[in-house]
Amino acid sequence: MSEQIKHECGIAFIRLLKPLSYYQEKYGTALYGLNKLYLLMEKQHNRGQDGAGIATIKLDMKPGSRYISRYRSMAQNAVADIFGYVQNKFVGIQEETPELMKDTEFLKQNVSFIGEVLLGHLRYGTHGKNSIENCHPFLRQNNWMTRNLVIAGNFNMTNVDELLEQLYELGQHPKEKADTVTVLEKIGHFLDDENQLLFDEYKKDGLSNVEITQKISNNLNVANILRRSAKSWDGGYTMSGIIGNGDAFVMRDPAGIRPAFYYVDDEVVVAASERPAIQTAFKVQINSVKEIKPGHALIIKKDGTVSEEMFREPLEKKACSFERIYFSRGSDADIYKERKKLGELLCPQVLKTVNYDLKNTVFSFIPNTAEVSFYGMVDGLHKYITDVQKETLLQRKEVLDDAALDDLLSMRPRVEKLAIKDVKLRTFITADADRGEMVAHVYDTTYGVIKNHTDTLVAVDDSIVRGTTLKQSIIKIIDRLHPKKIIIVSSAPQIRYPDCYGIDMSKMGQFVAFDAAIQLLKERGQEHVIEAVYQKCKASLELPKEEIVNHVKEIYASFTPQEISDQIAKIITPADTVAEVEVIYQTLENLHEACPHHRGDWYFSGDYPTPGGNKVVNKAFVNWKEGNNQRAY
Template sequence: MSDPLHHECGVAAIRLLKPLSYFADKYGTPMWAFNKLFLLMEKQHNRGQDGAGIGCIKLGMPLGEPYIFRSRDATKDALSNIFNSQQKRVRKLIRKGGISPSDADSFKNKFDFGGEILMGHLRYGTSGRFDEGSCHPYLRRTNWATRSLMLLGNFNMTNACELNQRLIERGQHPVFGTDTQTVLEEIGFHLDEAHTDLYRELRDAGIPGSDIPQKISERIDMVDIVSRASQGWDGGFTILGAVGNGDFFCLRDPHGIRPCHYVMTDEYIAIASERVPLMSVLEKESEEVQELAPGHILCVKNDGTVRLGTYTKPLEPTPCSFESIYFSRGNDPIIYRERKALGAALTEQVVASLDGGFDKAAITYIPNTAETAYYGLLEGLRLYRRQRVHKRLLEAYRNGTMTEDLIEEAILRRWPRAEKIAHKDIKMRTFITQEKSRHQLVSLVYDLTYGAVSNEDTLVAIDDSIVRGTTLKTSILHILGRARPRKIVIASTAPQIRYPDCYGIDMSELGKFIAFQAAVSLLKKRELHHILEATYQACKQQLTLPKEQRINCVKAIYEPFTDDEISEEITRLVTPDDAACPVQVIFQSIEALHKSIEGPCGDWYFSGNYPTPGGYTTVNTAYIAWYEGRTGRSYALPL
């Protein structure tokens, strides 16, 4: 993705189902779970660079002994900092004799993260502050283990303001501005309610006070608590949590917007946002990694009893298609096939852009994350060419016009060739602050393969997606233009991004989308200004309706134009004034996207069809904000 788009967070967890001594005996270290948690997080470091945090709950700790721990960091290299500091503590304890490497009990008693429940989070912030206090896990402490709660997640609630208001109406005094804290307090409220009811019931039944905590721990039902707490949540989420008594839970939103995978054995349960980290770290085959279904919860009681089922009604699955396009690691077997299919799906459009000049076409990719789609496009182009060669030779054979020159031309020439044109120099740092000089330096982040393309060639570069178009105009097209091709074609494996996301991706300001800018430009050129005003009034009217009745009025901005017309205007907008050659930008179709993705896929940022009412509120709010000249994330703006 040439535009610097940030996205969902990453989660990981290990819930041991056997004592630490078991892992010390079998795997040679009581730190097995701690080490695996680090590796699961390290394999997902691409999902968040704004901070990291880990949490631990120890089961069966004696009264008066600490049992819940966390460590968070929002500095550069946060993940390494956290784990390195904990490793140093372990080595220091071993040196001083506080811990014996062969004694699992000493690790549990002396090492903060020597517990049976370990959770980790990698943060990309879409709201709140960018400091340690905004890093997960969030913690709600009390003197009761059965009321203490630790929570982390990969999510965004579109109606956080409404959820906060619910807390206020109960008489609470929330002092926070993030949906994470809102969710923590909502679950905490229902946990408190259930706890109080059980306490009074047991007390009135004459159960001794010293026995009540154990009885509450046995009877507390986190599936029921989450079910009641989640009523009214609107968003995409994977949420992990644990109660101080050792009850662990993981849940996914009803539409399955945010990803969640797990491995379950008789030794442990491991959870991660992506499939491949679980496969690599735990040495599992693809079929051994399960996907948590939409609207489902995986709950483990403190005695190890596992429950897997629904906590709310599952709805139509609409998993975020950007996981396939860009976010998830490309070595996932399904993601790999999907990205190749997305590249191949661009074949006909790329062929049309070449004006028949197969022998004068060079195919490349930029950035590196588009490499898999590039292979798919090459396969698609070669298949296209092979089919036409076969047809031509067959016709010549039947007509008796087969010649050596024809065979030479058909088989040995006019095939698209693959070239590595741009090389990213990962050591380059954009430290210059002046805008003009900074753009020049950004262009030098990529180095060019000189001489691979001639001035007779069409250079086709495949990209994951084009969001704002800024990097294309200020950097990428300048870089590719230095190769002096006859023409540059930028092929996006994603369709035109027309609408904001409100479920976790940092794409919420409508005015920043190059597709929206292109549509507005065309409206003005064709003297259709009245559509802009009419859409503004329609969006305002939508916000007066019950949220379940709202629709996407912003579609009206695009309706007067074909996809090709908008693509042509995008091309004009992103082409630098001093472009070295003509430019053409082409996009995936939404239909081809769905054919390329295995299973259901959410497409609201392309189609404007949102899976939840909060999406329609967000898109209308985003347009109002743009029209009024306000900035900020549309799902966080006041209505």
Template sequence: MEPLKHECGVAMVRLLKPLEYYQEKYGTWMYGLNKLYLMMEKQHNRGQEGAGMACVNLAALPGHEYMFRERAEGSNAITEIFSTVHKKFMDLSEEQLADVDYARHNLPFAGEMYMGHLRYSTTGKSGLTFVHPFLRRNNWRAKNLCLCGNFNMTNVHEIFEKLLAMGQSPRIYSDTYITLELMGHRLDREVERNFIDAQKKGLKGRDITDYIDDNVKMANVLKTTMTDFDGGYVMCGLTGSGEMFAMRDPWGIRPAFWYKDDEVIALASERPVLQTTFGLDCDDIHELEPGQAIVVTKNGVDSLEQIIEQRGDSKCSFERIYFSRGSDRDIYNERKKLGEQLTESILKAVDYDTEHTVFSFIPNTAEVAFYGMLGGFKRYINDQKIERLYNLGHTPTKDELQEILHQYVRSEKVAWKDIKLRTFITEGNTRKDLASHVYDVTYGSIEPYVDNLVIIDDSIVRGTTLKESILKILDSLHPKKIVVVSSSPQIRYPDYYGIDMPSLEEFCVFGATMQLLKERDMLHVVDDIYENCLAELKKPRAEMRNCVRDIYTPFTVNEINQKIIEMLRPEGMTTPVELVFQSIEGLHEAIPGHKGDWYFTGNYPTPGGTELVNRAFVSFYENKYKKRK
């Protein structure tokens, strides 16, 4: 109920016709620019810390800019960057603005290639310096590289050392910048390869440049750049000579979808973005496969290239549960399934008393799972009606029919997000007091001391909002019992592939488990795990195992649930509370095509994830736990 920060979002547009075509058909040469704006706005949920965009003008003459970039920070960054671009057109007459040739040779962001990025920091680094896209300049058009992505790399240090070994000295230590420098280095080598080939063919001067621009193969650059990276990513880029590419990690962790017709090639992080922007059906859109890249040449010829062989099947399940918009056809059905599958567990929690149970949801992202949960209970009640009618043994009277058929699932809008705490409110006691009023309730929506209240969420992470606000405000309605339902399983482990999750000790599941170990005089388990983590970290990364999983082994999910409730229950609360989590089996049944579940199971898809979770436990033990012993 406390929101996680989303991973980033990407958008790309490659026009396949001359700008005159779009001016004539759509009334503006800004067709590509406008489509990029729509695609970025449709992915606003994926990043609100900053945004940037880039454009390449393939027809620009020497001495004129051909690679444009605009970036901004903050939640209004998309509006800011596009407003900045359009302000440059304000003083033009309608004739000038409609003159494609004038635009092509005089206006910024008049081009055939567009790329956009929405940012959420997954490293804690902020400032315009860290806002994508990143740009590497050179007087050779083919050596200009603009890069952005939805990613987090777990082995940045190794790649950094690789650059140092090449003789480079990167100015910024970040995965984006280091990737840019490594890829830029390989792009330089690819250009030089073509330079040598051109000389062998007897070409000179400008003919050599044209040969290079026409023959750069981005697949070669990607194959010599991305092989050593460990992490989840969709890497997107443009070159000054007209190459466009997007590549997905070989485990399939981060998502990417693309579309092509005779006018445009487009790519986005989410499928509905393309559907809405271009008026498409689901089946018109393709998913980029693990380890695969879509590459578009200067001449608009596209190809799918298998850059790295697929290394796993770990498409992110949290994309489906929470991050991606629920308007996607398949995600919508999956979220409904997640809610529906919890029917039996919830029935047990309310002692099968559906007559005196009210269903609701917090927050809005859980609404689709809520509909699935209602669907499950509607089917259950209908089955009960059929059973009762079947067992009557006689033709029912009108009163009997009314009494049986009038049973229904009771749902209400019980909780409302009422205020947002502002960043200037930092004083501890003040913030804590105000936090209890972030949500408000619909008074009279349940019968006090009679009705159970079932409230579903998509995930429970820290539990802070439950403790400081939700449970307290729901208690004011005096339900007979509160059942808090999570449509996802217990979140036990951090993510290291682009989702900004809290540190290990901040998870309420981890905290409850630590408390159980203390109460049962089992803290030797913590010491053992620490020693095991240290031993694992001495091994080659590929041979490491996740020792942190051992901390949960002594306890059942229900034991941990009960302890979570004890720890999150506000002082003075009298209503009984029960937690119901989705099972791992239920997760895989509802979302069979997305098997990446490391946040729940600790089964990290890459060696880098396993190393980092072991390091996280060592850090916790040495910096937090040992000091409290």
């Protein structure tokens, strides 16, 4: 993506199923769990660079002993900072009494973060303040071990106001309006409730409080707590939690919007937001890593029992397709194939646009994240060339002379690396004009490979959100190469609607496709459509969210996708550009063909997987129309 947008966070969870001494003996270190947690987090570094945090819980600690440890960081390299902090806990022991580094019981009793249950989180702050208080894991503390709760997740809720109201009705007074707080307190409330129910039940049996505490620890119904907590959640989420006694869970929303994977053997239970992180950290094959089913929770009891239990009735699966296009690391076997397929499926459109003139067309890609799609396009071009060669040889072999045959067999796509992202330039000059000039040089280019005013340049991007980087930097730079035509190719369809499940795309005015549609409506004297949609959206906000439909679709209804693309090309073309600029977008049909198991496409289609999404898109339009620069949920 040529312009950064912030998006889904990442989680990393580990439960050690054996005593710490087992890992010391087999792997030569009592820090086995911490080392693996570090690997899981580093291998998901792409999922969060605004901050990170970890929490660990020690099992079966005596009263008065610290058993929960947490540390969060907003350092530039937060993961390294966190594990440097943890490593410092062992420096004195390593230097003064190194033999104690093998004494797992000593380490567990005396050094924080040595525990059997570990949870890590990487944060991208889509809307919340960038402060240490906003970094996960969140901690809800209590003197009762089974009432302590640690939570970390990758989630956004669309109905925070409704959830807050429910907390008020329960008698709570949350300290701020945020989905993280509402989720923590909602689960915490029903955890308290479960504790109280069990306490009352065991008290009737005449058990002592100490005996009751142990019974509660053994018999907490985690699935029931989650069912009661998540009953009215509307959003996309993968969430992991640890209860103070060591019970733990990883839960996934009913539509499977957010990703969640896990691996279990006789030594560990592992969960993460991305499959390759687990494969790499634990050296396991792809078929050993499972996906948590939508509406289900992976539950790990203190005794090591593992189950996957339903807490909400699953909806039609709408796993986020942006995960496949851009967000997740391309090292996942399936994602790599899907991204290549996205590029390959664009070939017919691209070839038609360049009039099948491969001699005078140069193919390249813009940001590194588009590289795999670009490879797929090149594969498609080679297939096209092979078909042309085969057909020509079959149909015209009698009339081909040596020169024509040489020309035919030498056909190949002209592939070059033209746009290079430079080191981060500091825009230290405050004047807007000067700052704009600096921004224009964020990318550099390769000179000498384009024939002046003859070649067409095809540049693949994985997606186009705002179009600002294209206009302010990339097109200006590649226009210096003097191509006849510049074609920007997006491996994703047109982004037309806000996301409300984790991506930082919540305001209508952010989307160049929306801007294009509004401009077209005004140019064609259809401003009444804008006003009518505004009135419908505003009226819909008074309805229950289950009754709301997406009225913003009407903004685009008058135009073909090509008309929108042509207008986008005008918008992103700087005034002094010499080359003609054209934009090609992926189609929804091709997206679904390339990513058949990840059909969540609401930012392209406007088809939201939860009722709250329709309310959010209408509210986002109302905010835009009223000049209210706030997110819609």
